[in-house]
Amino acid sequence: MNWPSEFYRYLEVERGYSKKTIEAYSRDFHDFQVFLNDSGNPDYLKVDHRDVRVYLAYLNDQAYSRNTISRKIASLRSFYQYLLREEVIEENPFTYVHLKKKNAKLPRFFYEKEMQALFDAVSGNTPLDLRNRSLLEVLYGSGLRVSECANLKRSDIDWSGEVLLVLGKGNKERYAPFSYHAKEALKEYLEVGRPKLMKKTDHDYVFVNSRGGALTSRGVEYILDQVIKKSSLDSQIHPHMLRHTFATHLLNNGADMRTVQELLGHVNLSSTQIYTHVTKESLQKNYRHFHPRA
Structure with missing residues (x-):
């Protein structure tokens, strides 16, 4: 065997x-x-x-x-x-081996001004601009993983409920709400931009490449690399940074941990706790708001 x-x-x-x-x-x-x-x-x-x-x-x-x-x-x-x-062995030799990880590094994220710079970089009206803007809105506005975004289909969009049906890790489904900005960007892309990219191809995937094929996770990474080059930012970008940014901005603006856990699709709360860091901007904001001498 x-x-x-x-x-x-x-x-x-x-x-x-x-x-x-x-x-x-x-x-x-x-x-x-x-x-x-x-x-x-x-x-x-x-x-x-x-x-x-x-x-x-x-x-x-x-x-x-x-x-x-x-x-x-x-x-x-x-x-x-x-x-x-499966009763192939009588004892697991790795049972008592447990290594503590080093303190996890804080996830890299974008500040709100940096996010605005990214959106400014995709403000055009070409079919690819419309796609890139809606892609950015969904990744940042709904906190989707890259694979979840790549696998998103038009039938997964509930326009009236303003939620996306997402197939996450372990084939677990969840609903992810999307913002007004994402709704507008998606509608314009699906009605105007996507049909021009599809050509002779026909499938239900939301995000497509320049030839009309379904966009892959690697394709999403490439697009974001091009967006960062067009922006005024000099930092590097990885698609997961937008997910980190989504969680960080929610918590910094008062969302509770359980809500963020549900929105991210985390099974364990411990996976979400890495986002309990706060930005200097948030520290200053709370200090000025709560301290009587501030």
Whole structure:
């Protein structure tokens, strides 16, 4: 039995993991298998706690970051837990290996003036400008992941309720509200810009490339790179920064943590707590508002 392949199928079918996530699990197991082969003990079914300790030492010697090591160990722990569940092994050798991650870096985000600079960069009226403006409005205004945005279909837009039906991680659906600005931008793009880009292509995906094909996550990254180059900003951009910005601006303007958790589609509140940082602007605003001598 090819247990790694069975495990990846389990992650896809039963856990609903994305292809990208499964590829990460596959890489982690492959690296571990290479280590086992080099160490003269290639049978992954006979791994014990001693092998795990040696592997940890090896990873540290390779100068991997603590976060990377923690992720690799978590992947292998899940794989061996699957083997334990299937009664292939009697004990998970990774059970008692827990590494604390370093303090998480604060997520990078844009200030409101920087967001305005991005919107100014897509203020034209060409079909691509209309697409880019609506794309920016949805990513920032609804906090969608890039993959969620790329997979969005016209049938997922509830115009009267002003919400988007989003298929998130683990194939879990949620409703994400969109703003008045996003509504106007989407309508103009779908009625004017998109038909001109579609040409002979026909599908239901909202965001398309210049040839009418469905926009990929990589395509979204490319578009945002071009937008930042056209703007007055000199910083780099990654699509997830807009999701970070969405959450940060909500919290800085008074939204509660549970609401932001629901809007982001986080299963655990701990995933949302990284956004509890506040900007200097917000600190100054609250200081002036609450302190009697300010």
